[in-house]
Amino acid sequence: MIWLIGPGGAGKSTTGPLVADRLRLPFHDLDVRFFQRYGGIDEFIATHAYEGYARANVEACLSLLENGCAAVVALSSGFMAYPPAVHPGYPELRRQIEDCPTTFVLLPSFDLEICVAESVRRQMARPFGHRGAWREEAVIRERFPIYAALRVHRLETMRPPAEVAAAILARLSFAPATASHE
Numbered sequence: 631m632i633w634l635i636g637p638g639g640a641g642k643s644t645t646g647p648l649v650a651d652r653l654r655l656p657f658h659d660l661d662v663r664f665f666q667r668y669g670g671i672d673e674f675i676a677t678h679a680y681e682g683y684a685r686a687n688v689e690a691c692l693s694l695l696e697n698g699c700a701a702v703v704a705l706s707s708g709f710m711a712y713p714p715a716v717h718p719g720y721p722e723l724r725r726q727i728e729d730c731p732t733t734f735v736l737l738p739s740f741d742l743e744i745c746v747a748e749s750v751r752r753q754m755a756r757p758f759g760h761r762g763a764w765r766e767e768a769v770i771r772e773r774f775p776i777y778a779a780l781r782v783h784r785l786e787t788m789r790p791p792a793e794v795a796a797a798i799l800a801r802l803s804f805a806p807a808t809a810s811h812e
């Protein structure tokens with residue numbers, strides 16, 4: 631698996647298909663998969679609370695792993711920030727994702743303020759499912775330290791998606807590595 635992690639608007643759903651196409655692998659956007667299984671995320675959270683959403687999202691991710699096929703997977707923005715008790719399989723799944731040499735954190739910038747501003751701008755430009763600028767900013771500020779602390783490859787995405795995809799493909803050209811920064 632090639633895992634893509636990052637805030638909403640980081641470029642996971644844009645870059646992921648480019649990488650998958652180049653590698654002739656399927657691309658799975660966990661948010662889309664969730665929607666197909668359960669319906670709208672906001673509606674699900676309204677009915678089942680955020681913890682119920684996180685638990686169902688972990689189940690959706692685990693279902694991807696059942697077939698054992700290679701793929702490029704864009705995780706939901708908060709996936710790596712769930713509490714360990716959200717699902718019995720989550721701690722091990724999170725560890726596997728973080729230990730995987732083909733896991734990438736995509737951030738608009740490694741600078742917190744630039745990352746926040748650009749992520750909020752991108753989220754507000756989307757025609758669906760954003761929480762309002764103040765809430766998007768709060769969520770990104772809360773999760774940024776989690777993304778930054780992951781021991782995985784990190785890439786800045788304030789450049790054309792094809793360049794981000796090329797950087798991922800270049801990182802894939804070598805075996806296990808320590809966290810790389812570009």
